[in-house]
Amino acid sequence: MVTFAPAPAATIERRERQPLLSLSGVAKRFDTTRHITVALHDIDLEMAHGEFVCVVGPSGCGKTTLLNIVAGLEKVDSGEASFAGRPIRRPGPERVVVFQENALFPWLNVRANVELGLKIKGLNRRERRSLVDRYLDLVNLRRFEKAFIHELSGGMKQRVQLARALAVEPQMLLMDEPFAALDAQTRDILQEELQEIWQRTGATILFITHNVREAVILADRVLVMTPQPGTFKREFVVDIPHPRSFDSPHVVELAADVRAELQHEVFVASGEDGRRGH
Amino acid sequence: MATDVLEVALPSRLRRTIDGSTDLIFKILRIGLFYVGLILVWHLVASAGIWEDYQLPPPADVWDSLRRSWENGRLQDAIQTSMERLVIGFAISFVIGIAIGAAMGSFKYVDETVGSLVLGCQSLPSVCWLPLALLWFGLSEQAIIFVVLMGSVGSIAISARDGVRSIPPLLKRAGRTLGANPLQMLRYVILPGMIPSMVQGLKLGWSFAWRSLMAAELLYVSGGLGFLLQFGRELNNISQVVAVMLVIVAIGVAVDRVIFGRLDQWVRERWGLT
Numbered sequence: 001m002v003t004f005a006p007a008p009a010a011t012i013e014r015r016e017r018q019p020l021l022s023l024s025g026v027a028k029r030f031d032t033t034r035h036i037t038v039a040l041h042d043i044d045l046e047m048a049h050g051e052f053v054c055v056v057g058p059s060g061c062g063k064t065t066l067l068n069i070v071a072g073l074e075k076v077d078s079g080e081a082s083f084a085g086r087p088i089r090r091p092g093p094e095r096v097v098v099f100q101e102n103a104l105f106p107w108l109n110v111r112a113n114v115e116l117g118l119k120i121k122g123l124n125r126r127e128r129r130s131l132v133d134r135y136l137d138l139v140n141l142r143r144f145e146k147a148f149i150h151e152l153s154g155g156m157k158q159r160v161q162l163a164r165a166l167a168v169e170p171q172m173l174l175m176d177e178p179f180a181a182l183d184a185q186t187r188d189i190l191q192e193e194l195q196e197i198w199q200r201t202g203a204t205i206l207f208i209t210h211n212v213r214e215a216v217i218l219a220d221r222v223l224v225m226t227p228q229p230g231t232f233k234r235e236f237v238v239d240i241p242h243p244r245s246f247d248s249p250h251v252v253e254l255a256a257d258v259r260a261e262l263q264h265e266v267f268v269a270s271g272e273d274g275r276r277g278h
Numbered sequence: 279m280a281t282d283v284l285e286v287a288l289p290s291r292l293r294r295t296i297d298g299s300t301d302l303i304f305k306i307l308r309i310g311l312f313y314v315g316l317i318l319v320w321h322l323v324a325s326a327g328i329w330e331d332y333q334l335p336p337p338a339d340v341w342d343s344l345r346r347s348w349e350n351g352r353l354q355d356a357i358q359t360s361m362e363r364l365v366i367g368f369a370i371s372f373v374i375g376i377a378i379g380a381a382m383g384s385f386k387y388v389d390e391t392v393g394s395l396v397l398g399c400q401s402l403p404s405v406c407w408l409p410l411a412l413l414w415f416g417l418s419e420q421a422i423i424f425v426v427l428m429g430s431v432g433s434i435a436i437s438a439r440d441g442v443r444s445i446p447p448l449l450k451r452a453g454r455t456l457g458a459n460p461l462q463m464l465r466y467v468i469l470p471g472m473i474p475s476m477v478q479g480l481k482l483g484w485s486f487a488w489r490s491l492m493a494a495e496l497l498y499v500s501g502g503l504g505f506l507l508q509f510g511r512e513l514n515n516i517s518q519v520v521a522v523m524l525v526i527v528a529i530g531v532a533v534d535r536v537i538f539g540r541l542d543q544w545v546r547e548r549w550g551l552t
Contacts, residue, residue: 071455072455073451073455090454091451091454091455091457092455092457093455093456093457095455096455096456096457097451097452099448099451099452101448103448103449103451103452104452105449105452105466105467105470105471106548106549106550107470107471107473107548107549108470116456116466117456117457119466120456120457120458120462120466121457148547148548148550149550150549150550151550164456168456168457174455
């Protein structure tokens with residue numbers, strides 16, 4: 001149904017290196033009593049070390065399912081998903097997820113939340129302390145290390161989640177619309193912070209969002225995903241230097257392109273071609 | 279940006295404490311007044327001569343009896359014996375109850391089978407186990423601890439089951455994605471996550487344990503507060519009976535307030551429930 005746009009040269013070049021993440025022909029169905037939903041169909045994706053890839057798409061297009069498959073929280077129905085050369089079977093600390101909702105443990109304070117992954121890893125007290133300090137500093141939350149989770153604002157909670165994920169030093173960070181539930185101002189600040197953190201840590205990030213501008217600001221590559229069945233429609237390579245500001249003309253221009261692609265597909269999918277009023 | 283949330287939260291928490299302590303003083307005064315009145319009424323009724331002293335002892339006699347048992351050390355011995363049994367019995371049922379309850383919450387089959395058994399046993403007053411316990415364990419501490427265990431294990435198990443079920447799936451996913459193996463999930467996510475919905479169940483289990491112990495001690499004579507009460511009855515020393523009753527109430531209330539009150543407050547603070 002969907003034809004793939006030819007991959008840009010930069011992508012081809014990357015594919016010649018050993019990919020960290022490799023999905024090929026991945027498909028996933030959800031069977032309910034009423035009908036079968038094809039969540040993902042024929043998904044191919046390769047990511048190299050240090051890459052920042054954003055998947056944008058409307059809600060229900062299967063992008064979260066895709067992330068869950070990479071996380072090992074869901075299994076593929078067909079196709080192959082492998083990480084660092086090995087098939088993905090279960091969740092693991094080399095692929096930590098930052099969730100959209102507050103996924104912090106309410107019985108632990110900020111510091112203990114960040115520390116938990118390191119306890120699970122079996123690090124000793126001294127190693128844990130220095131890592132927790134480092135990542136709390138990175139997200140500017142050292143002052144609030146003793147605070148309980150319910151005392152934090154939405155933005156602070158997401159920063160704690162980010163610190164908790166970064167602290168276990170995963171090979172890949174999986175972010176599932178982490179800023180979607182935040183107010184616009186907080187989201188802007190966190191996007192800026194994440195750019196900075198990515199540049200400082202060199203993390204490999206797979207980032208899911210429905211916010212086109214966010215995708216263009218953050219990513220090296222933006223993959224446009226379309227629903228029913230969830231497939232990649234087109235890939236955009238973003239070679240605008242960091243730090244990117246959301247009102248820079250390059251960002252605005254590219255965002256418009258991505259949005260046009262996305263809207264076209266959404267309208268075609270919902271059978272409302274021609275009427276694009278909003 | 280969001281930092282102001284905490285800066286507002288801290289002083290307001292302090293303010294709440296100050297308001298709370300004046301409230302508390304008035305509350306204690308009100309409650310104290312009620313009990314002073316109650317003792318006065320009790321005294322008046324007892325001295326009106328409607329009932330004989332051996333039917334309704336006046337408060338002064340009860341107080342004397344209490345002091346006498348304290349001075350000759352029998353009361354402390356009895357309290358110690360009872361508390362030891364209670365703590366051991368409750369600790370065992372805490373461990374077993376959480377294990378059974380966690381299994382019930384995690385596996386549907388266990389819930390359908392063991393769960394129905396637990397519910398069934400809940401309708402049996404645990405002192406009914408005493409004859410069997412005496413057969414199995416003889417006239418021993420084990421028998422009485424068994425009765426305490428049977429009294430409290432059910433409500434702990436049921437609350438543990440609800441606790442496991444109430445843990446948000448998102449937190450379990452978060453634990454797994456941080457790399458926790460099943461044992462680590464249990465230790466770092468499931469067990470702590472169960473706590474808020476277990477507070478009431480533990481409290482209930484504790485009070486069942488306390489009642490079962492008293493019932494068992496009344497029937498099966500060997501030390502403890504229940505025995506002291508029964509001993510008073512046999513000597514027709516009704517002030518001792520009432521004195522021991524008061525001690526039983528006092529211990530029950532104290533444990534409820536001090537231990538479970540603190541647990542409850544800790545949960546409220548951590549989870550932000552008010």
